[in-house]
Amino acid sequence: MRLDKFLKVSRILKRRTVAAEACKAGKVTVNGRDAKPAHTLKAGDVVELFFAAGSVKFRVLELKETVKKEDAAKMYEIL
Numbered sequence: 001m002r003l004d005k006f007l008k009v010s011r012i013l014k015r016r017t018v019a020a021e022a023c024k025a026g027k028v029t030v031n032g033r034d035a036k037p038a039h040t041l042k043a044g045d046v047v048e049l050f051f052a053a054g055s056v057k058f059r060v061l062e063l064k065e066t067v068k069k070e071d072a073a074k075m076y077e078i079l
Contacts, residue, residue, distance in 0.1 A: 001040070001041050001063045001065070002037065002038055002039070002040065002041070003019070003028065003030065003035055003036070003038070003040075003041055003047070004016050004019040004023060004037035006041050006060070006063065006075075007019035007022075007028075007049075009064065009065070009066065009072070009075070010067070010072050010073075010075040010076055011069070011072040011073075012049070012056070012058075012076070013049075019037065022049065023037040023039075024036070027049060027050045028047065028048070028049055028050075029047070029048045029050075030045050030046070030047050031045055031046055035047075041063065042063075043060055043061060043062055043063060044059065045059070045060045046058070046059050046060075046079065047060065047076075056078070058076040058077060058078050058079060059076060059077050059079055060075070060076055061074065061075055061076055061077055062074070062075050063075070
């Protein structure tokens with residue numbers, strides 16, 4: 001699954017365009033490397049998002065094309 005789509009489906013970021021812009025601005029890393037919006041994620045990858053106030057680091061647990069709002073947090077674990 002594409003990185004920008006995962007960030008939207010898992011509800012970490014609100015919109016896919018916002019996720020793509022964050023990737024292009026260099027604010028997202030996957031396994032310690034800068035990632036583009038089209039980067040293919042796998043279960044077990046470690047993603048870190050950098051915000052002005054800090055950062056969020058999480059491990060991808062599962063990939064689903066669609067998910068209910070209640071189940072979105074089950075797609076990743078915060079490190």
